[in-house]
Amino acid sequence: MDALKGFINFLAYPQWSFTLSLVGFAAIFWSKRLWSKTGGWLMLMAGTLFFGLSLLDPNFRKIVSKADNVPIVMMVFILGFFVWLSMNKAINNDRRLDSGEPTFEKSEVEDKVFTWPDLVFSEFICMVVLTVVLVVWSIALQAPLEEPANTSVAPNPSKAPWYFLGLQEMLVYFDPWMAGVVLPGLIVVGLMALPYLDTNPKGNGYYTFKERKAEILAFMFGFLVLWTELIVIGTFLRGPNWNFFGPYEFWDFNKIEPLVNVDLSELIWIKLFGYGLPGHWLPREIFGILLLGGYFFALPVLIAKRGIGKSWYEKMGPARYYIGISLMLTMMLLPLKMYCRWMFNLKYFVHIQEFFFNI
Amino acid sequence: MLKKLQSGIVKSQVWKSIFRVGIPTDNRKRAMAMLGNVALHLHPIKVKKSGLRMSYTWCMGGTSFFLFLVETITGLLLMFYYRPTVEYAFFDMVDLREVAAFGIMRELHRWGAHAMVITVWLHMFRVFMTGSYKPPREFNWNVGVVLLVLTLLLSFTGYLLPWDQLAIWAITVGSNMARATPLLGAEGPGAALLSIGGTKLIHVGSDARFALIAGRTIGGGTLIRFYVLHCVGIPLVAAWLMAVHFWRVRRDGGISGPM
Numbered sequence: 001m002d003a004l005k006g007f008i009n010f011l012a013y014p015q016w017s018f019t020l021s022l023v024g025f026a027a028i029f030w031s032k033r034l035w036s037k038t039g040g041w042l043m044l045m046a047g048t049l050f051f052g053l054s055l056l057d058p059n060f061r062k063i064v065s066k067a068d069n070v071p072i073v074m075m076v077f078i079l080g081f082f083v084w085l086s087m088n089k090a091i092n093n094d095r096r097l098d099s100g101e102p103t104f105e106k107s108e109v110e111d112k113v114f115t116w117p118d119l120v121f122s123e124f125i126c127m128v129v130l131t132v133v134l135v136v137w138s139i140a141l142q143a144p145l146e147e148p149a150n151t152s153v154a155p156n157p158s159k160a161p162w163y164f165l166g167l168q169e170m171l172v173y174f175d176p177w178m179a180g181v182v183l184p185g186l187i188v189v190g191l192m193a194l195p196y197l198d199t200n201p202k203g204n205g206y207y208t209f210k211e212r213k214a215e216i217l218a219f220m221f222g223f224l225v226l227w228t229e230l231i232v233i234g235t236f237l238r239g240p241n242w243n244f245f246g247p248y249e250f251w252d253f254n255k256i257e258p259l260v261n262v263d264l265s266e267l268i269w270i271k272l273f274g275y276g277l278p279g280h281w282l283p284r285e286i287f288g289i290l291l292l293g294g295y296f297f298a299l300p301v302l303i304a305k306r307g308i309g310k311s312w313y314e315k316m317g318p319a320r321y322y323i324g325i326s327l328m329l330t331m332m333l334l335p336l337k338m339y340c341r342w343m344f345n346l347k348y349f350v351h352i353q354e355f356f357f358n359i
Numbered sequence: 360m361l362k363k364l365q366s367g368i369v370k371s372q373v374w375k376s377i378f379r380v381g382i383p384t385d386n387r388k389r390a391m392a393m394l395g396n397v398a399l400h401l402h403p404i405k406v407k408k409s410g411l412r413m414s415y416t417w418c419m420g421g422t423s424f425f426l427f428l429v430e431t432i433t434g435l436l437l438m439f440y441y442r443p444t445v446e447y448a449f450f451d452m453v454d455l456r457e458v459a460a461f462g463i464m465r466e467l468h469r470w471g472a473h474a475m476v477i478t479v480w481l482h483m484f485r486v487f488m489t490g491s492y493k494p495p496r497e498f499n500w501n502v503g504v505v506l507l508v509l510t511l512l513l514s515f516t517g518y519l520l521p522w523d524q525l526a527i528w529a530i531t532v533g534s535n536m537a538r539a540t541p542l543l544g545a546e547g548p549g550a551a552l553l554s555i556g557g558t559k560l561i562h563v564g565s566d567a568r569f570a571l572i573a574g575r576t577i578g579g580g581t582l583i584r585f586y587v588l589h590c591v592g593i594p595l596v597a598a599w600l601m602a603v604h605f606w607r608v609r610r611d612g613g614i615s616g617p618m
């Protein structure tokens with residue numbers, strides 16, 4: 001048992017769990033069976049079994065039963081259900097489309113029914129059920145209230161409200177101006193731009209996967225892997241000093257993680273050239289600047305030249321294509337930075353402390 | 360006896376003046392019921408059967424709206440007791456738990472707020488998965504994105520109000536980010552550019568974080584600022600945007616469906 005727990009603790013470490021979730025994410029798009037009823041039940045049972053058995057562990061119990069964390073546990077299960085539901089409906093519709101039948105929605109769309117009673121009644125039921133759920137939840141679980149505010153004693157760890165913990169988790173990899181301002185700002189900008197960037201006329205008003213694979217892939221990657229998974233890590237697996245702790249690990253305040261991170265400039269100038277860092281920031285950071293410049297300015301042009309990128313470029317036109325690809329590349333900067341950290345202990349691509357400009 | 364009482368009530372002038380149509384028994388009355396009631400007239404008279412399915416909308420938009428109403432009602436009740444000052448805020452919280460009648464108002468409000476964040480995400484996810492942001496609903500998607508941001512801000516400003524360790528340190532962590540805003544944060548890239556004749560315009564006493572928390576550190580000023588935003592400012596804007604949002608659902612041709 002302890003060996004198994006140790007193994008799961010080990011797998012939970014971001015580099016492994018993130019890699020595993022990438023593999024799992026890819027499986028979404030390979031296997032249709034995952035989204036059948038049987039697949040759904042199996043996933044639910046596996047999830048429940050894992051959660052139920054884990055509850056036997058005191059450290060696990062402690063962190064998931066914290067009052068503010070209970071909603072997040074619920075969210076994980078609810079979100080899992082709705083991902084399954086939407087994919088199940090999408091796959092079923094795809095099958096119908098393949099055999100030339102109308103989608104499920106299409107077969108009913110002409111059929112108009114009276115709002116009273118059909119819709120009003122289900123809304124009423126929905127409200128009654130929700131009220132009961134909320135009241136029971138509120139009686140069962142007391143809202144947290146800790147010690148009175150004291151500006152001179154910071155709790156360890158100090159955590160932002162749970163829905164921002166993905167951003168706080170990003171602080172491990174980026175400076176606050178990126179993790180706290182630029183990236184969240186771009187999430188909002190990207191969401192707002194989405195309807196204007198997506199020119200695919202298909203899949204409007206019904207569930208489908210095959211007609212809009214790229215869109216669904218990109219959105220789910222952002223929402224499930226980069227947003228939700230980081231929240232889960234930040235909530236359940238980050239302890240004192242924002243150190244990482246596996247789900248069954250004791251939150252040891254004395255755990256020390258060696259900080260051995262190095263900048264790209266140091267890797268190149270010192271390790272590779274054996275030279276030493278130039279004094280002025282421009283020659284010092286020139287490689288990082290070239291790298292990021294190439295990533296953001298040359299790569300989009302290259303992608304547009306061939307293959308699937310070319311077809312995007314032709315379908316979307318230059319303005320939509322360049323805005324869309326820049327947003328995508330910014331999003332992908334996060335996993336790229338994460339892997340660079342795990343593989344090379346990379347601290348910054350570009351580190352110009354003179355202007356607080358560190359990426 | 361009961362039957363008589365019932366028909367007596369339903370036929371009385373008071374009842375008729377309130378419910379003009381009575382229980383709808385035919386199609387004309389079904390339509391009249393929807394038009395005659397200010398809450399119900401948000402809805403059209405008829406809806407697409409495909410859109411009515413719970414498995415299509417997951418009810419998440421409506422659930423978010425319902426939770427917003429729950430938050431408004433419980434929030435109003437909390438306001439009867441709660442005083443947003445450093446001296447009282449925390450102890451009012453204790454009293455809310457121990458002395459106030461219906462001692463679960465805080466719980467309803469807090470769990471409702473958490474739930475609302477989740478349902479708004481799920482609603483967005485549903486709208487994405489049915490491609491309902493595509494023309495003609497691009498604008499309503501944008502209204503939705505603003506509503507999402509407002510929901511998070513409501514939750515964030517509310518988080519400070521209990522004035523306990525959890526509250527102020529969560530807000531500290533959150534608002535510290537503002538310090539690093541490009542150009543406008545004292546420690547943000549480019550802040551040094553904004554200076555006149557060597558005098559910095561952006562410093563810890565004038566940057567984005569200072570504006571957010573009304574001071575150099577979290578204190579009484581932050582509390583009152585967050586309280587006003589939380590209880591008045593943001594809910595007003597959100598309510599207005601929800602009206603726009605619902606109006607646009609109708610104007611864009613009702614709930615989405617395959618053409």
Ligand code: HEM
Pocket residue numbers: 143426427430431432433434435437438441465466468469471472473475510513514515516517518519520521589590591594
């Ligand atoms: C979508 C709407 C809202 C959300 C997401 C929200 C969220 C929150 C949160 C997270 C708290 C902290 C709760 C706690 O720690 O117990 C809070 C507290 C509070 N809210 Fe709201 N709120 C919303 C609407 C409102 C409205 C409309 C009002 C007033 C009309 C209000 C009044 C209050 C008051 C007085 C408190 C302090 C009491 C307390 O913390 O329990 N809220 N809110």
Ligand code: HEM
Pocket residue numbers: 191416418419420421423424427479482483486489491492496499500501502503504506507510601604608613614615616
């Ligand atoms: C406080 C937050 C929100 C409330 C109360 C709300 C409420 C609603 C309601 C009641 C509907 C009717 C259909 C349904 O229930 O699914 C709707 C539709 C819609 N919502 Fe929201 N919404 C909110 C946030 C959002 C967000 C965050 C987005 C997207 C980013 C969004 C985009 C849309 C769109 C595009 C429709 C039309 C969908 C269709 O016709 O199928 N809304 N909203």
